[in-house]
Amino acid sequence: MVTADVVLFTIEGQKLAVLLIKRKGKPFQGMWALPGGFIRMGEELGHAAIRELKEETGVGSVYLEQLYTFGGVKRDPRGRIVTIAYLALAPRHIMRLNASYDAVDVDIFPIDNLPPLAFDHKKIIEYALIRLRNKIQYTNVAWSLLPSVFSLGEIQKVYELIWGKHLDKRNFRKKIISLGILKKVSAVRSGLRQRPAQLFAFKTKKYTELRRFF
Amino acid sequence: MVTADVVLFTIEGQKLAVLLIKRKGKPFQGMWALPGGFIRMGEELGHAAIRELKEETGVGSVYLEQLYTFGGVKRDPRGRIVTIAYLALAPRHIMRLNASYDAVDVDIFPIDNLPPLAFDHKKIIEYALIRLRNKIQYTNVAWSLLPSVFSLGEIQKVYELIWGKHLDKRNFRKKIISLGILKKVSAVRSGLRQRPAQLFAFKTKKYTELRRFF
DNA sequence: ACAAAAGTGTTGAGAGTACACCCATGC
DNA sequence: GCATGGGTGTACTCTCAACACTTTTGT
Numbered sequence: 001m002v003t004a005d006v007v008l009f010t011i012e013g014q015k016l017a018v019l020l021i022k023r024k025g026k027p028f029q030g031m032w033a034l035p036g037g038f039i040r041m042g043e044e045l046g047h048a049a050i051r052e053l054k055e056e057t058g059v060g061s062v063y064l065e066q067l068y069t070f071g072g073v074k075r076d077p078r079g080r081i082v083t084i085a086y087l088a089l090a091p092r093h094i095m096r097l098n099a100s101y102d103a104v105d106v107d108i109f110p111i112d113n114l115p116p117l118a119f120d121h122k123k124i125i126e127y128a129l130i131r132l133r134n135k136i137q138y139t140n141v142a143w144s145l146l147p148s149v150f151s152l153g154e155i156q157k158v159y160e161l162i163w164g165k166h167l168d169k170r171n172f173r174k175k176i177i178s179l180g181i182l183k184k185v186s187a188v189r190s191g192l193r194q195r196p197a198q199l200f201a202f203k204t205k206k207y208t209e210l211r212r213f214f
Numbered sequence: 215m216v217t218a219d220v221v222l223f224t225i226e227g228q229k230l231a232v233l234l235i236k237r238k239g240k241p242f243q244g245m246w247a248l249p250g251g252f253i254r255m256g257e258e259l260g261h262a263a264i265r266e267l268k269e270e271t272g273v274g275s276v277y278l279e280q281l282y283t284f285g286g287v288k289r290d291p292r293g294r295i296v297t298i299a300y301l302a303l304a305p306r307h308i309m310r311l312n313a314s315y316d317a318v319d320v321d322i323f324p325i326d327n328l329p330p331l332a333f334d335h336k337k338i339i340e341y342a343l344i345r346l347r348n349k350i351q352y353t354n355v356a357w358s359l360l361p362s363v364f365s366l367g368e369i370q371k372v373y374e375l376i377w378g379k380h381l382d383k384r385n386f387r388k389k390i391i392s393l394g395i396l397k398k399v400s401a402v403r404s405g406l407r408q409r410p411a412q413l414f415a416f417k418t419k420k421y422t423e424l425r426r427f428f
Numbered sequence: 429a430c431a432a433a434a435g436t437g438t439t440g441a442g443a444g445t446a447c448a449c450c451c452a453t454g455c
Numbered sequence: 456g457c458a459t460g461g462g463t464g465t466a467c468t469c470t471c472a473a474c475a476c477t478t479t480t481g482t
Contacts, residue, residue, distance in 0.1 A: 002216060002285075002296055041294060045285040069283045069298050071216075071259040080255060082216055082298075084283050153433065170436070171472065193481030194432045367460065384463070385445065407454030408459040 001081045004048040005036030005121070007067065007128035008057070008088040010095070011145050015110035016161045018125060019095075020117075021056055021103035027077050028118035030104070034125070036083065037102065049086040055100035062090040063144035063207070067128055075120045083119075087128045089144035136162055138213045140181060143202050149185050151197035152176065159214070179210065215295045218262040219250030219335070221281065221342035222271070222302040224309070225359050229324035230375045232339060233309075234331070235270055235317035241291050242332030244318070248339070250297065251316065263300040269314035276304040277358035277421070281342055289334045297333075301342045303358035350376055352427045354395055357416050363399050365411035366390065373428070393424065 008019040020032045035056045039048040046064060054060045064086055071082040097106045109115065111129060114122070136142045142158050156172045176182065182200045190196035222233040234246045249270050253262040260278060268274045278300055285296040311320045323329065325343065328336070350356045356372050370386045390396065396414045404410035 039285070039296075042287055044287060045283065045296070066282060068280060069259065071253070071298070073256055073258060082253075082259070082296075084285070084296075151434085168473075169434090170474085173435085174437095175471095190480075192433080195434045195479035197434060365461080382446075383461090384447085387462085388464095389444090404453075406459080409452035409461045411461060 002039050003036050003083045004039055005034040005083050006049045006053050006086045006088050007125055010090055010092045012092045012108050017108045017110045019108055022105035024102050024104045031118040032115045033118035034121045045084055056106045058096040059090055059094055062088050063141055064088045085124045087131055091145055091147055133162055139209050149199045149201045151189055151199055216253050217250055217297040218253055219248040219297050220263045220267050220300045220302050221339055224304055224306045226306045226322050231322045231324045233322050236319035238316050238318045245332040246329045247332035248335045259298055270320045271309040273304055273309050276302050277355055278302045299338045301345055305359055305361055347376055353423050363413045363415045365403055365413055
């Protein structure tokens with residue numbers, strides 16, 4: 001028996017947050033858990049992950065990568081169930097939360113304030129967070145958490161939330177610009193009672209790895 | 215149906231090499247493949263990998279890490295079989311090759327001269343190689359390929375074989391020593407017709423990650 | 429005028445890279 | 456004496472980290 005579970009990170013309310021569902025079925029009925037389910041016959045592994053996400057969020061194209069396979073003999077009281085965990089990233093505004101047939105509720109929780117979780121899902125989320133913190137050092141995946149245009153302040157905030165620490169503004173800007181993966185767009189963000197910010201977009205949203213990123 | 219397959223790298227004949235078995239059973243009978251097999255009920259995933267390795271090499275304690283889970287619908291002609299691939303490392307001299315009940319032969323092949331392989335095992339080996347090349351940059355796993363004492367020339371050779379390129383001797387020595395993970399042993403390697411080499415051992419063989427290694 | 433985020437350069441320290449010669453031994 | 460790998464230091468470049476003030480807007 002093989003399942004796919006997905007750790008979908010997003011940014012909400014100035015926090016790094018994760019999507020959870022409240023389980024309708026047993027075991028752990030009524031408890032919060034990662035979205036996931038059995039892989040169907042003839043279904044590609046990654047497709048099962050996307051299918052589960054789409055049921056809960058309406059979103060079908062997000063950044064997705066295989067994280068790790070958890071197969072501890074005792075992780076599921078029903079018996080030996082192996083789960084292939086996926087890491088997903090999406091900007092908050094494209095999601096429409098909607099409890100599907102296997103959930104009574106869906107919500108997004110900041111990672112520093114998670115409810116009690118079913119199975120070994122807490123461990124899976126911790127593992128995903130480590131992967132994310134490393135991955136944004138040498139790839140451009142953090143773009144998956146941002147809208148298509150954004151200010152330098154906003155992208156810096158994403159890094160700060162993921163690493164949980166403050167970064168120097170001048171050094172951050174120097175580095176992110178020297179990478180050559182951003183382009184200015186002609187618009188600025190104004191209307192706030194502060195100096196308008198130059199907006200940027202990524203030259204490409206294709207996944208790229210870079211030698212020593214941050 | 216879930217299997218575990220193992221990519222065991224070692225150094226043999228001044229080459230980076232991988233352990234393969236010649237399959238006794240169908241499908242791909244008589245073809246070379248990675249050692250592996252079905253995970254038993256109630257068996258931990260990593261244990262299945264070690265069990266398979268032990269059958270073929272007699273070696274039970276080697277460096278082992280989960281690599282990736284391959285589940286392409288068409289990867290096995292018998293039907294949907296998901297395999298959890300493992301990366302293993304061991305020094306050549308501790309292995310005693312011995313074809314077990316599911317193999318008619320066992321051998322070690324240099325990675326630049328592999329025979330045709332069953333299933334998607336070529337892809338799995340390529341994936342493992344990428345992981346290994348990255349991993350030795352920021353961890354001490356390369357120690358798993360060396361005997362317990364070795365000269366600086368020998369450890370440099372391991373890095374060169376894995377990366378497939380020559381490294382500067384002085385810079386390599388400076389760095390590896392500055393990491394502070396090696397200790398001199400009192401012995402030297404002599405008896406060759408050349409200047410005797412100071413031998414070293416690792417202070418610890420415990421897996422450790424280091425910020426920017428090489 | 430004030431609050432709030434945007435924007436901008438320099439300096440010092442440490443790491444990385446390139447590079448060439450002598451040493452100890454066995455045959 | 457020669458072949459073989461062992462052993463050693465310096466100079467340059469580049470990257471990283473620390474650090475503070477002015478600008479533009481809305482209220």
